[in-house]
Amino acid sequence: MRQRPPLRALVLAALLVLVGILLLLMADLLDRQFALTTLGVVGLVIGLALFLAASILARSMRVEIVLDQTGYRLEGPVRSDGGAWTDVTKVTRGPDRITMHRKDGTRMQLVVTRGGRADLDALGEDIASRLDNDRGYSQH
Numbered sequence: 196m197r198q199r200p201p202l203r204a205l206v207l208a209a210l211l212v213l214v215g216i217l218l219l220l221m222a223d224l225l226d227r228q229f230a231l232t233t234l235g236v237v238g239l240v241i242g243l244a245l246f247l248a249a250s251i252l253a254r255s256m257r258v259e260i261v262l263d264q265t266g267y268r269l270e271g272p273v274r275s276d277g278g279a280w281t282d283v284t285k286v287t288r289g290p291d292r293i294t295m296h297r298k299d300g301t302r303m304q305l306v307v308t309r310g311g312r313a314d315l316d317a318l319g320e321d322i323a324s325r326l327d328n329d330r331g332y333s334q335h
Contacts, residue, residue: 201249201252201253204245204246204248205246205249207242207245208242208243208245208246208249209242209246210242211239211241211242211245212239212242212246214235215235215236215237215241215242216235216239217235218231218232218234218235218238219231219232219235220235221235222235254272255271255272255273256271257271257272258270258271260305260318262322262325264325264328264329265279267295267325269303276303278303280325280326280330281329282297282299283295283296283297283326284296284297284298286319286322286323286326288315291306291307291315292304292305292306292315293305293318293319295322305318
């Protein structure tokens with residue numbers, strides 16, 4: 196599942212790069228004004244650094260969800276989690292998330308991006324089917 200990219204950070208990075216370039220162009224037109232050149236370079240460097248950080252963050256937010264007959268597993272670059280279907284007591288659904296409640300009182304939330312409702316619907320149906328199979332309600 197892909198998560199929503201950090202749009203605010205990307206927009207801010209683009210604006211900083213644009214302002215930096217404009218300041219550098221103005222410095223060139225005004226015979227290399229040191230203050231404008233310095234501000235332009237600083238804006239450009241900060242904008243590019245913010246863009247790089249936002250890109251790395253967006254990549255680290257991706258999670259692979261693996262469902263099988265015995266349980267589920269979430270694998271991401273930052274952390275992994277999982278469990279058996281027998282440990283799941285309840286599953287609830289919100290507009291942008293599925294929450295699995297476990298016997299030990301902990302919860303695991305699967306949050307999807309805006310516009311990822313089809314992914315959430317398919318994942319919810321698959322979880323429900325596997326829970327039904329685990330509890331003997333149906334055999335698929």
